Amino acid sequence: xxxxxxxIKPFTATAFKEGKFVDVSDAxxxxxxxxxxxxxxxxxxxxxxxxxxxxxxYPTLQGMGVEVYSVSTDTHFSHKAWHDTSPAIxxxxxxxxxxxxxxxxxxxxxxxxxxxxxxRGTFVVDPEGTIQLVxxxxxxxxxxxxxxxxxxxxxxxxxxxxGEVCPAKWEEGDTTLAPSLDLVGKI
Numbered sequence: 001x002x003x004x005x006x007x008i009k010p011f012t013a014t015a016f017k018e019g020k021f022v023d024v025s026d027a028x029x030x031x032x033x034x035x036x037x038x039x040x041x042x043x044x045x046x047x048x049x050x051x052x053x054x055x056x057x058y059p060t061l062q063g064m065g066v067e068v069y070s071v072s073t074d075t076h077f078s079h080k081a082w083h084d085t086s087p088a089i090x091x092x093x094x095x096x097x098x099x100x101x102x103x104x105x106x107x108x109x110x111x112x113x114x115x116x117x118x119x120r121g122t123f124v125v126d127p128e129g130t131i132q133l134v135x136x137x138x139x140x141x142x143x144x145x146x147x148x149x150x151x152x153x154x155x156x157x158x159x160x161x162x163g164e165v166c167p168a169k170w171e172e173g174d175t176t177l178a179p180s181l182d183l184v185g186k187i
Contacts (some may be wrong), residue, residue: 007130054068133151
């Protein structure tokens with residue numbers, strides 16, 4: 001998968017968001033930080049736990065200028081039905097994109113060949129439309145929204161502070177590193 005640091009590809013889709021169907025395209029993504037959160041299917045087991053976890057931090061992400069797009073190969077109609085019947089999914093206020101034509105899943109290289117479902121993939125896209133973070137996990141392992149939040153904070157810090165990098169476990173307010181020959185072999 002060689003999509004890190006590449007621009008997102010064109011797409012159009014219909015999403016379910018806050019009781020309405022809305023059209024979304026790659027043009028809507030540019031100008032703000034975005035998370036594309038792929039999951040295999042609606043009405044499943046691990047997926048609602050991840051999506052609810054993400055819903056819990058969505059207000060914080062919005063405050064950081066980050067929009068969230070969950071994506072599965074289900075339709076926007078299926079997303080609405082799931083939203084209307086599941087207490088966990090009913091908490092979601094972010095975009096739930098329908099990708100039944102598989103364009104978005106193929107664009108991000110997460111479509112399982114011959115299966116028609118997306119892998120669990122998380123992509124953070126910067127305001128210029130460049131993919132800055134890629135994480136793929138197996139179907140049976142759920143993701144942690146708090147760790148995603150930490151990584152987005154690190155990305156935003158790194159982009160706005162040229163010459164500094166965020167070490168492992170970096171949290172907002174922690175010390176960063178300034179790469180130089182003086183550090184080589186001393187960490």
